[in-house]
């Protein structure tokens with residue numbers, strides 16, 4: 351479980367990223383976080399991962415306290431959290447398999463990663479992760495030769511190879527075309543359902559949030575202003591979260 355108790359994050363320049371957030375995310379839940387740019391979505395994810403320090407309040411992931419954790423404790427917490435980014439963050443000049451195995455890096459000495467000397471078990475785990483996202487045939491392709499959707503799948507496989515209990519995705523489909531975005535969201539949903547990995551996804555398209563969010567959390571000015579199901583998150587709710595009328599840019603597909 352991920353638990354935030356009255357968590358406030360104040361950046362060094364004085365900007366408030368999170369403002370007294372109380373949140374409990376039970377194991378295995380698929381949560382979509384929505385809100386306008388600057389609402390605090392990325393801050394929430396980076397705080398859960400310990401990349402941004404908590405200014406006040408307490409934050410725990412699987413009963414490990416992230417707020418106030420030492421570097422060593424943070425490494426242990428992060429080894430259980432898979433991260434997915436809008437820009438994929440792959441090492442482009444190396445193979446898909448190398449990228450995926452690097453997801454297990456906390457277990458692997460640096461010199462083996464440098465030389466690409468992977469054990470049979472590591473490769474096996476790499477293949478299994480690639481199979482989960484349906485691109486095992488690309489294992490020995492250079493990451494730079496893949497489409498955006500394929501690169502995001504590799505990034506998901508890399509996170510899976512870590513054997514995480516939590517998956518955090520910061521705008522994972524913002525750089526993808528609509529059909530590819532749908533497919534990547536379906537991959538994340540299937541993995542959540544099959545493996546029970548707690549998943550938190552930041553999105554700004556309300557139709558995707560409705561379709562995929564078992565739970566939708568709306569943020570505004572660093573605060574949680576809505577917490578309900580995708581079905582409950584109708585246009586009026588989104589207008590309240592966004593503080594304005596909806597526009598065509600708020601949906602991924604025109605028909606939504």
Ligand SMILES: Nc1ncnc2c1ncn2[C@@H]1O[C@H](COP(=O)(O)OP(=O)(O)OP(=O)(O)O)[C@@H](O)[C@H]1O
Nearest residue numbers: 361363365366367386387388389390391392393394
């Ligand atoms: N490193 C930082 N230093 C100072 N302020 C920051 C930093 N990162 C974010 N902020 C500020 O914190 C607030 C929340 O930003 P955050 O990036 O979490 O929002 P967001 O909802 O993810 O928006 P976006 O989708 O644009 O990333 C904003 O006012 C932002 O300017």
